[in-house]
Amino acid sequence: MASMPDKDGKQSRIELVSVPDGLNPGANRNDAVMVTESILTVMPGHVKHLIEKINRTNDDEKITCVIADTTVGWALEVAEKMGIKRAAVCPAGPGYLALTLHIPKLIEARIIDTDGAPLKNELIHLAEDIPAFSATGLSWNLSDDPKIRDVIFGYAFRVSQTVKLSNWLLCNSFYELDSSACNLISDILPIGPLLASNHPAHSAGNFWAEDSTCLRWLDKQPAGSVIYVAFGSLAILSQHQFNELALGIELVGRPFLWVVRSDFTNGSGVEYPDGFMQRASGYGKIVEWADQEKVLTHPSVACFLSHCGWNSTMEGVSMGVPFLCWPQFVDQFCNRNYICDIWKVGLGLDPDGNGIISRHEIKIKIEKLLSDDGIKANALKLKEMARESVSEDGSSSKNFKAFIEAVKH
Numbered sequence: 001m002a003s004m005p006d007k008d009g010k011q012s013r014i015e016l017v018s019v020p021d022g023l024n025p026g027a028n029r030n031d032a033v034m035v036t037e038s039i040l041t042v043m044p045g046h047v048k049h050l051i052e053k054i055n056r057t058n059d060d061e062k063i064t065c066v067i068a069d070t071t072v073g074w075a076l077e078v079a080e081k082m083g084i085k086r087a088a089v090c091p092a093g094p095g096y097l098a099l100t101l102h103i104p105k106l107i108e109a110r111i112i113d114t115d116g117a118p119l120k121n122e123l124i125h126l127a128e129d130i131p132a133f134s135a136t137g138l139s140w141n142l143s144d145d146p147k148i149r150d151v152i153f154g155y156a157f158r159v160s161q162t163v164k165l166s167n168w169l170l171c172n173s174f175y176e177l178d179s180s181a182c183n184l185i186s187d188i189l190p191i192g193p194l195l196a197s198n199h200p201a202h203s204a205g206n207f208w209a210e211d212s213t214c215l216r217w218l219d220k221q222p223a224g225s226v227i228y229v230a231f232g233s234l235a236i237l238s239q240h241q242f243n244e245l246a247l248g249i250e251l252v253g254r255p256f257l258w259v260v261r262s263d264f265t266n267g268s269g270v271e272y273p274d275g276f277m278q279r280a281s282g283y284g285k286i287v288e289w290a291d292q293e294k295v296l297t298h299p300s301v302a303c304f305l306s307h308c309g310w311n312s313t314m315e316g317v318s319m320g321v322p323f324l325c326w327p328q329f330v331d332q333f334c335n336r337n338y339i340c341d342i343w344k345v346g347l348g349l350d351p352d353g354n355g356i357i358s359r360h361e362i363k364i365k366i367e368k369l370l371s372d373d374g375i376k377a378n379a380l381k382l383k384e385m386a387r388e389s390v391s392e393d394g395s396s397s398k399n400f401k402a403f404i405e406a407v408k409h
Contacts, residue, residue, distance in 0.1 A: 073162030116153035131337035174389035248362025320383030
C-alpha cells in the first residue's frame with residue numbers, strides 16, 4: 001500500500017493498494033468477457049485476504065466498512081461474510097439505477113427475457129420526470145456483440161442483489177436534480193456532486209497525466225468562446241468518425257480544446273485529416289488529458305461536447321456549462337435524455353443513415369446550442385442547485401454527514 005500525498009506534499013490517510021485481476025500482464029484487457037470472468041473468479045479471494053491482513057496487523061484501525069461500486073458487488077459479498085458494514089456506490093445516475101432495479105419486474109411483465117432481450121416493442125415509463133426507456137433500446141441491447149450484451153446485462157442484473165447486500169446506497173447526484181428517480185429507490189443517499197474542487201485540501205487520483213498547458217491556453221481566449229470536446233477514458237471512434245469530428249470542429253471556426261487520448265481511435269494510432277493540424281493550430285488546442293473540472297469552470301468555455309458519462313455529466317451540470325451530447329454506451333444514452341429532454345441544458349447529435357455523426361451535423365448543432373439563451377439559463381439554474389446541495393445545510397451535505405455518523409456507530 002502507498003499513502004497518497006495531498007497538494008501540500010503531506011501524507012494523507014488515504015492509502016492505495018492494487019488487487020490482481022488474475023490476468024497476465026500481456027493479456028488483452030479490452031476483452032470485456034475475459035476480464036469480467038477473471039475478476040469474478042480471482043478478485044474476491046484477494047480482497048478477503050487483504051482485509052484479513054490489515055485487520056491482523058493493525059490493532060487500532062481495523063476495516064469496519066467496505067464501500068464498493070455497484071459493478072463490483074462481489075466486494076460487498078466478501079464484506080457480508082466477514083461481518084463488516086457495507087455501502088454500495090452507484091456510478092450512474094439515479095434514473096439509470098432505478099431502471100436496473102426494475103429489471104426483475106420487466107422480466108416478470110414479459111417486457112424483456114431473462115437474458116435482457118426485448119420481448120415487446122414498447123416504452124417503459126418509471127415516473128413522470130424520468131425519460132422513457134425503449135424496450136428495444138435498453139443499454140445492454142445496444143452493442144452488436146452478443147457477448148458484450150451479456151456482460152452489460154449481467155452487471156445490470158446483479159445490481160439488485162448488490163443493493164440488498166448493502167447497509168447504505170450512495171449516489172453521486174443531488175436530490176433536487178432527480179427527485180422522481182430518488183423517490184423510487186428505497187433508502188438512497190444522494191451525496192453529490194462529488195467534485196475535487198469541493199475539497200481543495202485534497203488531490204484526486206488520476207491514471208492519466210494531465211496537460212496543464214491547456215489551462216494557460218484557456219486564459220488567453222475570450223470569455224464564452226471555447227468549445228470543449230472530451231469523451232472520457234473509454235470511448236473509441238472509427239477513423240471515419242474521428243475525421244468527421246475533427247472536420248466538424250474545424251467548420252465551426254471557434255476556439256476549441258479537444259482531449260484526444262492516444263487510443264481514441266480503433267486503428268494503430270490517432271491520425272488527423274490531411275492538413276487539419278496546420279489549419280487548426282491558430283485557434284485550437286489538443287491535449288491527451290486535462291483537468292476537466294478546471295476546464296469546465298473556466299470562463300472561456302462556452303459548451304461541452306461530451307460522451308455524457310455520469311461523472312462528466314455531473315461536472316458539466318455543476319459548472320453550468322451547456323452540453324452537446326454524443327453518448328457511446330450503457331447509461332450515457334439515459335444521461336443524454338435527461339440533459340436534452342428533462343433538464344433542457346443541451347442538444348443531441350443525430351447520426352445519418354450510415355450511423356455516422358457528420359461534420360455538418362456537428363457544425364449545425366454547435367451553432368444552435370451557442371445561440372440558445374434558454375439552454376444557457378437552464379444550465380446556470382442547475383449550477384446554483386448543485387452549489388446549494390453541498391452547502392452546509394444542503395441536501396447532499398446532510399446525507400453525507402448522516403452516512404459518516406452511521407458508519408462510526
